[in-house]
Amino acid sequence: MYFKLEYRHRIWGSIMLAVIWTVAVGGLFLWNSHLSNTYSNNLARADAIKAFNKDQALRQWAANHGGVYMEALGDIEPNPFMEHIPDRDVMTSSGRLLTLVNPATMVRLIMKEYDKLYGVRGRLVSLEPLNSDNQADEWESNAINAFKAGQIEVGEFTSSDNQDYFRMIRPMKASKVCLKCHAIQGYEVGDVLGGVGIKVPMAPYHEQLNAIFNGNIISHGLTWLLGIFGLTAWHIRGIRNIRKQSSTQSKLATAQISSKIKSDFMSSMSHELRTPLNAIIGFSSTMKAEIFGPVGSDKNREYLDDIHYSGQHLLELINDILDISAIEAGALKLELGNVDLHRVIEDSVRLILPRAHKEEVTITASYALSRPEIQADERRLRQVLLNLLSNAVKFTPAGGEVTIDAHSNADGSMTITITDDGIGMDAEDLTLALSKFGQVDTELHRKTDGTGLGLPLTKDLVELHGGELIICSERDQGTMIKIMLPKF
Numbered sequence: 409m410y411f412k413l414e415y416r417h418r419i420w421g422s423i424m425l426a427v428i429w430t431v432a433v434g435g436l437f438l439w440n441s442h443l444s445n446t447y448s449n450n451l452a453r454a455d456a457i458k459a460f461n462k463d464q465a466l467r468q469w470a471a472n473h474g475g476v477y478m479e480a481l482g483d484i485e486p487n488p489f490m491e492h493i494p495d496r497d498v499m500t501s502s503g504r505l506l507t508l509v510n511p512a513t514m515v516r517l518i519m520k521e522y523d524k525l526y527g528v529r530g531r532l533v534s535l536e537p538l539n540s541d542n543q544a545d546e547w548e549s550n551a552i553n554a555f556k557a558g559q560i561e562v563g564e565f566t567s568s569d570n571q572d573y574f575r576m577i578r579p580m581k582a583s584k585v586c587l588k589c590h591a592i593q594g595y596e597v598g599d600v601l602g603g604v605g606i607k608v609p610m611a612p613y614h615e616q617l618n619a620i621f622n623g624n625i626i627s628h629g630l631t632w633l634l635g636i637f638g639l640t641a642w643h644i645r646g647i648r649n650i651r652k653q654s655s656t657q658s659k660l661a662t663a664q665i666s667s668k669i670k671s672d673f674m675s676s677m678s679h680e681l682r683t684p685l686n687a688i689i690g691f692s693s694t695m696k697a698e699i700f701g702p703v704g705s706d707k708n709r710e711y712l713d714d715i716h717y718s719g720q721h722l723l724e725l726i727n728d729i730l731d732i733s734a735i736e737a738g739a740l741k742l743e744l745g746n747v748d749l750h751r752v753i754e755d756s757v758r759l760i761l762p763r764a765h766k767e768e769v770t771i772t773a774s775y776a777l778s779r780p781e782i783q784a785d786e787r788r789l790r791q792v793l794l795n796l797l798s799n800a801v802k803f804t805p806a807g808g809e810v811t812i813d814a815h816s817n818a819d820g821s822m823t824i825t826i827t828d829d830g831i832g833m834d835a836e837d838l839t840l841a842l843s844k845f846g847q848v849d850t851e852l853h854r855k856t857d858g859t860g861l862g863l864p865l866t867k868d869l870v871e872l873h874g875g876e877l878i879i880c881s882e883r884d885q886g887t888m889i890k891i892m893l894p895k896f
């Protein structure tokens with residue numbers, strides 16, 4: 409359930425990110441295209457103004473000179489629109505005819521001559537032209553009317569014959585030099601005579617724009633792809649993580665369930681076992697005490713001792729199994745309180761003493777405690793100490809010595825050391841001793857029966873206290889066990 413939800417969130421998140429990324433890159437692309445378009449249009453307009461200024465310079469020059477005389481040859485003929493100008497035609501002494509060429513015609517001639525080189529061509533137009541070729545079309549007429557109202561430029565992007573153009577027009581106003589020829593039309597200085605139009609074909613600019621556009625598509629496309637690749641990789645890794653997490657989670661859940669089943673089983677089974685065991689222990693000790701009559705033969709007494717001892721041993725075993733499975737299921741809770749470590753050690757030693765006497769092993773305890781109180785579960789602490797002490801006594805032959813030492817460390821932690829000079833263990837024995845249900849197999853084994861659970865359980869209990877249990881042992885040299893309890 410959890411997995412599915414997480415999974416769905418991740419997928420939606422990734423889709424959202426992909427959409428945001430696409431919109432962002434797409435937006436950038438559109439913005440870039442828009443900028444390129446504006447740039448190309450501005451370029452066309454700048455080129456138009458350049459061509460316009462060049463034409464104007466030529467026209468102005470010719471007008472300032474009152475027109476230019478050229479030999480009337482070929483396409484140059486006396487201009488009928490200038491009949492009223494004195495000395496329009498001049499005959500040289502050698503008999504060549506020169507005629508006055510007006511600025512408009514001159515520029516037109518130059519353009520005709522250098523058409524290819526000149527490129528953009530300007531056109532001089534008027535509402536009421538001298539030459540009907542110069543009649544303004546509708547768009548130009550509107551512009552000229554606008555000029556009369558004070559506007560100084562009209563321009564537009566347009567298309568005709570499947571070709572895109574930029575065209576612009578600016579006013580031609582009469583100055584004194586113009587009136588030499590145009591006064592006849594009734595114009596005065598400052599009047600709008602007409603306009604100069606420039607028409608720039610957009611094809612070359614569009615070509616460039618297309619190149620930029622294609623570059624834009626490639627660069628933005630690659631950027632987009634790169635982002636999508638990264639996003640996909642990120643997404644796949646995320647999904648994998650979720651899968652891994654969920655599988656460890658479900659494994660954990662299964663493990664928790666199975667260990668719950670196990671500990672439930674253990675506790676019910678131990679209850680079932682304890683009841684008959686208590687009967688066996690209780691009745692065998694009653695019989696041993698001969699309360700209801702004599703036992704009779706020595707053989708019977710021996711068997712009774714065996715029954716009693718075996719019952720007790722079985723009970724210990726069941727208790728250990730129960731503790732271990734509780735710890736493994738995480739169900740064992742410590743009942744922490746202030747514990748007088750000094751007293752607990754003394755008590756434990758006292759409990760072990762009878763057995764030590766029997767085995768002819770001496771026990772000595774020493775203390776260097778700055779403060780005897782520690783935070784611990786007293787019952788569990790006793791269990792740990794009794795277990796270790798009884799092990800030490802158990803594995804030490806007659807005449808040996810067991811010592812227990814407790815001291816405070818500088819950092820406030822405590823170390824309890826239990827040393828014996830018994831049979832010891834080699835590395836292999838040690839691994840076995842610390843594994844649950846494994847027991848060190850020695851010649852003493854039969855004499856010193858045990859559950860095999862004592863040491864692992866002890867270690868678990870120390871670790872539950874946040875402490876550490878360290879074993880140093882060597883075959884035939886003895887064993888030293890250190891318990892480190894942290895400062896509380």
Ligand code: HEC
Nearest residue numbers: 471474475489510512534537538539542580586589601602
């Ligand atoms: C030397 C005489 C002459 C001078 C100077 C002259 N023009 Fe013209 N202009 C003409 C003639 C002739 C035409 C028409 C004939 C043609 O297009 O061949 C003409 C055409 C024009 C036109 C086109 C409309 C039309 O009437 O055909 C405009 C606009 C114009 N001139 C403006 C000017 C301005 C502005 C000046 C002063 C800077 C000027 N001209 C100076 C003789 C002159």
